[in-house]
Amino acid sequence: MISLSVDINWWALLQVTVVTIVVSVLIAALMSLANWFFSGTGASEEPTATRKVAGYIMLGIIGLLVLFGLYLMIPYFHHG
Amino acid sequence: MPPEVIVPIVIVVALIFDFTNGFHDSANAMATSVATGAFKPKVAVLLAAIMNLIGAFLSTEVAKTISSGIVNDSLVSPETVFAALVGAIIWNLLTWLFGLPSSSSHAIFGALIGAVLVQAGLSGVHFDVIISKILLPALVAPIVAGLASYLGTKIAYHGDHNAPKGAKKRYRMAQRVSSLLVALAHGTSDGQKTMGIITLVLVAATLTLDENNPGAHPFWAQAPGTAPHWWVILVAGVAIALGTYSGGWRIMRTMGKGMADIESPQGFAAETASMASILASSHLGFALSTTHVVSGAVMGTGLARTPGEVRWGTAGRMLVAWLLTLPASALVGALATWLAYHWGATGFIIDLVILVVFAIAVKIIASRNHVSSENVNESSEVKVLAKAALAHETSPIRNPFAPPLPQKLAGHPMATTPLRLTKLKKPKKKHRREPLPPAPDSASWSDGAVRQRQASKGPKHD
Incomplete structure (x- = not known):
């Protein structure tokens, strides 16, 4: 006899959905911002020094997110 | 069958499954990078193989069971695992032939379900x-990844600042990094899967050995709940890396x-x-298939x-493959189990013969419309039974001696067609008939020429 009492972790499903969308949008936005900072303004094609620094900061944040991804992936870092 | 015999067989078959898992899933990490030219095809699979190998060594948290509670664990024996592996390999090869990305995990779960159904019923x-x-x-994986990818793409294409050459270069670099991360994540999860399978078989076989012959402890003996042997980690990692390096170009094209x-x-x-959903799902307790995630993400970005250029026919075929994975691999797993249980050693051998024959047949059929690193981006279709009518799309044949074409003709289909080979070949000599002797006048024609012609035909036999 088959008994079906399906136990679905809806909370985990919701968390996965939200985290995936937020992280993807965040990284895409940071990348887009970096490109905007690296692009020139007005007549000048070369970005100013300030814009360059801001662009590199955006790329740096993406780099930190990548490192966090590696941290999550490698169990040695977060499992005693 | 004694453990000394069944254990090596199951380990070899598990490693073959690991290899098919590698080439089936190499597209998950590298397909988009190869398609956009972020990586050259061979470099892409080499890096994916290295990342898979590293990933296999990163974690020792091998699943204690391969079944994840899908079947009654106490029913899983080496014979069951063997049958499940046969079913999963056959399904992996079949979907690879058609270039359809389907989940290797679902294939082995399906085959395991089929095997247990034959063994113990519902x-x-x-x-x-x-x-x-x-x-x-x-159901959820492609939707979540597709939605995230859709929004990410909308942002990436918003405004003019993402169009310049420098921006594209940065996107390409970022794509390389994200592909490598997906490959690493794949190695940590799928590399572990095969280690878990082999460990389970070793534990089951050791228990059987202890019952029949207490005190005997071969080098492969393993107690329940212990970490896998170092050589199991090594061979499983190498097998999935080799599989990844072999490419799986058909799926990569799709x-x-x-x-x-x-x-x-x-x-x-x-x-x-893809990366975000894989990491989030594995850490929040709702595991999603890498294949389904990446497929959904590619659809979302398309x-x-x-939107008008998304090929829904391919997406539909892929969906059918996803739906069929579980029942089809269950059917093969059930058949393999039935043979192994009812026919004993003979059934085992029949299972192995079926597997080998099927693999050879798939290889032969696939070679008719070969897809390789050289032509993976030349077409969007993976042909199976149809003859390569458009040979330039699928044939890897290139004439190495052909003179370079003018630049304006380089993109022409004929530039890569094997037909160019014929241009270099010497024309065959036509059989030349001896010219008839001249017939200047009627007398010589009627006498000498006719006699000469008759003589050349040989004697008359009345």
Whole structure:
């Protein structure tokens, strides 16, 4: 006899959905911002020094997110 | 069958499954990078193989059971695992032949379900777990990844600042990083899967050995709950890396070119969404299939930029493959188990022969429309039975001696067609008939020429 009492972790499903969308949008936005900072303004094609620094900061944040991804992936870092 | 015999057989078959898992899933990480040119095809699979190998060594948290509660664990024996592996390999090869990305995990779960159904009937299978751990995630994964990828692509294509050459270069670099991360994540999860299978078989065989011959401890003996042997980690890692390096170009073509034409920002958005969903799902307790995630992400990015150019036919075929994975591999697993249980050693040998014959047949059929690193991006279709009518799309044949074509003709289809080979060949000599002797006048024709012609034909036999 088959008994079906399906136990679905809806909370985990919701968390996965939200985290995936937020992280993807965040990284895409940071990348887009970096490109905007690296692009020139007005007549000048070369970005100013300030814009360059801001662009590199955006790329740096993406780099930190990548490192966090590696941290999550490698169990040695977060499992005693 | 004694453990000394069955253990090596199951280990070899498990490693073959690991290899098929590698080439089946190499597209997950690298298809978009190969399609957009972020990596050259051979470099892409080499890096993916290295990342898979590293990933296999990163974690020792091997699953204690390969079944994840889908079947009654106490029913899983080396024979069951063997039958499940046969079923999963056959399904992996078949879907590879058609270039369809389907989940290797679902294939082995399906085959395991089939094997246990034959062994113990319906009571051995936990259908509620199948719904919550296989069917629902299969439905959710492409939707979540697709939505994330869609939004990411919309942002990447918003405004003019993402169009310049420098921006595209940065997107390409970011895409490379995200692809490598997906490959690493794949190594940690799927490399572990085969280690778990082999460990389970070793534990089961050791228990059987202890019952029959207490005190005997071969080098492969393993106690329940212990970490895998170092050599198991090594061979499983190497097998999945070799499989990944071999390419799986048919699936890579479907994923990279078959669903939608993608550019670097799209590849970046798709890989980022895939990476985010894989990491989130594995850490929040709702495991999603890498294949389903990446496929959904590619569809999402295609819909965001060029919704009219998404190839729904390919997506439909892929969906059918996903739906069929569980029942089809269950059927093969059930058949393999039936043979192994009812026919004993003979059934085992029949299973192995079926596997080898099937693999050879698939290889022969695939070679008719060969897809390789050289032509993976030349077409969006993976032909199976149809003859390569458009030979330039699928044939790897290139004439190495052909003179270079003018630049304006380089993109012409004839430039790569094997027909060019014929141009270099010497024309065959036509058989030349001896010219008839001249017939200047009627007398010589009637006498000398006719006699000469008759003589050349040989004597007359009345």
